[in-house]
């Protein structure tokens with residue numbers, strides 16, 4: 001087990017370079033097996049979630065070469081084997097092998113995925129989409145068998161604009177016979193990134209990034225080279241950190257439009273942001289005003305940033321509120337922030353943060369990935385030492401976090417315990 005120790009209260013200055021997007025990379029890696037030729041993906045973050053997917057690729061018999069942030073995947077000799085629970089449960093995104101293997105072989109057998117415990121997180125919309133394409137879904141002992149004699153394009157309306165269901169249905173539909181239309185599709189930038197990879201491989205997908213995606217099935221998908229977009233959640237996390245303890249902290253290699261919902265809220269709070277074409281420079285300001293935030297699907301305020309934003313709101317004067325509308329259980333960081341000196345109550349999926357309060361370091365637990373990010377920001381804002389356990393959650397999503405923070409002047413260290 002690992003422990004992250006932070007000596008807080010330091011001003012952070014310098015540049016943090018943002019890595020490739022976790023939530024894109026984790027879909028692009030499974031998507032690559034749809035190709036009958038070599039697929040090269042660059043700017044892949046070196047995090048445990050991408051490692052776990054490469055393990056699944058190797059288990060299936062794909063040849064995977066990884067050098068620094070580039071992965072070359074050759075799926076010519078893969079075997080459509082059942083993906084065991086031990087591998088599937090390592091992360092949420094293992095479920096993209098459902099769409100990819102179904103699309104390629106018309107059959108897939110695998111257990112339920114893992115991932116952060118932030119709500120029920122059913123996969124009914126994924127399965128309904130597969131069924132609409134003509135597949136039969138059977139569930140035995142939490143293991144799903146999804147199979148079809150033939151996949152046929154169809155019109156699919158998603159009851160909720162789910163990121164995972166939109167991507168999984170695209171993966172299953174790219175080689176189906178005829179046209180598939182996904183309505184009320186998710187519009188996140190990661191969806192566009194996956195559709196671009198598939199189109200580079202020879203797929204015919206239009207409308208990704210809008211709520212209606214049209215997929216004309218093709219027979220063959222080939223070689224391609226593709227780049228993962230910058231991680232908008234990692235970018236947002238460090239911009240929040242800059243507003244909390246930065247002194248001209250530059251968050252570099254980002255697409256600022258992807259985090260407009262965050263930057264406009266920070267400006268409303270009183271933050272001053274220098275927003276360039278691919279960077280944001282931010283410094284801590286005095287006298288932040290309280291704000292109200294409601295999480296929504298893209299381009300709304302991302303649920304993945306509400307936990308990292310919370311410690312910053314302890315520095316605002318008055319009552320800030322965060323309403324979480326995507327997940328039922330994404331407030332597990334709150335008791336730990338309160339133990340550090342915050343004054344936060346949670347009622348009806350809304351946290352009310354009363355500030356300003358002073359944070360003091362103590363022993364806390366990262367219950368999930370973004371709760372962990374929230375505690376890292378709190379630890380860097382706090383006086384004294386914060387010790388975070390369950391750091392494994394944080395390492396699933398933030399590449400080289402210790403090096404990146406150390407380079408801008410933070411006192412952080414990871415130790416085995």
Ligand code: EPU
Nearest residue numbers: 023092093121122123124125126162163164304326327369
């Ligand atoms: N939902 C259903 N049925 C489904 C699918 C989703 O009811 O079949 C519900 C979920 O329970 C949830 C909501 O719809 O309440 C949103 O789920 P969505 O499918 O959009 O999320 P996801 O694909 O499981 C991805 C990211 C999450 C991110 C969400 C929302 C990956 C691997 N995960 O999850 O990222 O919060 O989209 O943007 O891409 C994170 O990075 O910390 C993280 C949790």
